[in-house]
Amino acid sequence: MTCKVVDFHPRDLLDIKDPMDTFKGWEEKLVGQYESDKACSYTLVGPEGEVICIFGGNMTQPQTMTCWSVLTPLVKKYSVTFHKSLKFFIEYYWKNLDLLRMQTTIDVDNERAQKQNELLGFKREALLEKFGPSGQDQYIYARLS
Numbered sequence: 001m002t003c004k005v006v007d008f009h010p011r012d013l014l015d016i017k018d019p020m021d022t023f024k025g026w027e028e029k030l031v032g033q034y035e036s037d038k039a040c041s042y043t044l045v046g047p048e049g050e051v052i053c054i055f056g057g058n059m060t061q062p063q064t065m066t067c068w069s070v071l072t073p074l075v076k077k078y079s080v081t082f083h084k085s086l087k088f089f090i091e092y093y094w095k096n097l098d099l100l101r102m103q104t105t106i107d108v109d110n111e112r113a114q115k116q117n118e119l120l121g122f123k124r125e126a127l128l129e130k131f132g133p134s135g136q137d138q139y140i141y142a143r144l145s
Contacts, residue, residue: 008041
């Protein structure tokens with residue numbers, strides 16, 4: 001069996017027992033993503049049906065998508081599949097939604113995610129102080145047309 005990307009469903013949150021990134025407080029936002037017609041969200045599932053990550057984006061302004069992800073420790077095991085899934089997602093929506101901008105925020109201490117986003121064509125724009133869900137500083141990264 002291989003990994004697969006499926007449409008996100010709120011029940012996927014039940015399978016995340018030990019998220020790598022700060023997750024507390026985001027459950028309602030993710031369910032809101034599921035119910036929104038301006039958002040798209042997916043779950044990367046491993047060969048045994050385990051949740052590797054949940055990722056997606058929402059249109060925050062015309063031609064602007066804000067991307068996000070919730071990772072589990074399995075991302076390290078399936079890092080190549082994770083990267084390819086994100087790349088496909090980004091390229092697909094970039095072309096099909098005629099976007100001018102994609103953006104995301106990353107904790108200042110998460111150097112691995114910063115590098116990952118740079119490999120996907122994002123550039124660091126600014127420091128957002130006390131912006132994260134737990135009040136942590138984050139960088140905003142963007143990909144422009």
